[in-house]
Amino acid sequence: MVRAVPTWLRVVAVIFVVLTALLLLAPLVVVAGASLNASQFVQFPPDGLSLEWYRKVLSSSEYLSAGWTSLQIALLVTVSATLIGGAAAIAIHRDQLPGSQALSALFLSPLVLPTIIYAIGMLMLWSSVFGPVTFLTLWIGHTVVAIPYVVRTTLAVLSESDPFLEEAARTMGARRLQRLWLVVVPQCAPGLAAGAFFAFNVSFDEAVLSLFLRKPGLTTLPVQIYGQLEFSPDPSVAAVSTIMIAITIILIFCIDRLLGIKNFAET
Template sequence: MAERGYGRGYDGAYDSAYDRGVRLVAGGLAALVFLFLIAPLVVLVVSSFNAAGSMAFPPSGLSLRWYADVLGSPDWQVSFRLSGMLVLMVVPTTVVIGTLAAYGLAQGSFPGRRLLQGLALSPLMVPEIIIALGLLYYFHGVGLINSLPGLWLAHSLVALPFVVRAVTVSAAQLDPALERAATSLGAGRARVFFTVTLPLLRPGILAGAILAAVTSLGEVAVTALVAGANTTTVPLRIFSAVQYQLDPSMAAVSTLLMAASVVVMVVADRFARISEAL
């Protein structure tokens, strides 16, 4: 019996050591993946404060001159205004259409529902350059190349699937009993939707809105083919600039965009818990 007890104790110690080893290896791999993801962003942010006119890392000195150059440049100001205007146009458009589509696809039961669901998410499955080429040919025929309406429609097409996907997650968790209870109390369909359904969909709607905004702010492939000299967004100007000169001003612009995205996501998650819908 003493030997059996010793064996059980040995097995327990071996299992404990094995579990610790697995946890250490898993933790090490997770740390490596995190460093791999975060390292380029850290280099980008630090390089934006470089006092020299190069992207050398580590920087030889620290300065805010590149932020002053970007914020004081008329060309960058035009691009910032255009990108901001696009976000203000794309987000409401995709949120309204995407919310209605996601709710109908998640709660409805009709022939062809799965086909429509796949169609709504199809831009996620098709390479963006293919979408961009299709839009180029179509917009050229209707005169929307190098125009704000053309960029608005193009960005909305690319961002819409993200809204549909985010709202679908919230719509799939709706309790139909709540809507039936409101209906039994005399509320009409429109009132039930606006007073019961929409508040329950709020995390998915906000998550979709943020994803749409980030997608529009970072869109390059589609923009490059449907934009022009008068419709140069911030990402497109960055893409064009780095082909001829690479200085810390590009890092400064990217840092500003990244900081704005992080602040919006943190604030939205604080008040609406959008992480539950992602």
């Protein structure tokens, strides 16, 4: 017979969950509260409430230009990382390539390699081979660090897929590309969607790579925030951060409507 969970253990578990939630959510609440501050300084609780800093951000050419650059790169990275990572995950799952395990470790290696080391190496390599960094450099750099998320989520979904569906399609006369597009891709769609979500967020929030691989006139939103904090910090930084948090929440809501948050979380 399974013994009942002791009351004291339940209390400890509840306290642990509550404290963890507070540690995760409290910083977000502080940032959102500071963005409504009526004074010229970043502080919490706010000294009066005002939307002035949101107006300043949305009318600032520096913030808008940096935000547009980050959005462009994030969208391009989402497409490229999803295509490359999804194709790599399918190939690794089928184990039809020589050294599939080594390829899996290679595609997942950016997760364990410190970003600053990769950024310095990418900058030195690109400068010595191609010359000054460009928009393309930033796109490639962000794609490399985003691919592992797509590979990981897609492999997780494929590991639970039914291998006999593709065999049945082949028996029915479906050609290789037809089986890939009509059977394999729909099976790994939740993993691709989750990977695309992570790829967008990783690229949009990436600061280290953007700092090393940028050029004059090519500034992303995280780099703009860091520069603002360094030279003249004010609540506009908190306002931009709150907008970025809101974008993430909107993306999660869209995924929930299209895919279902339960299926998304299971990847």
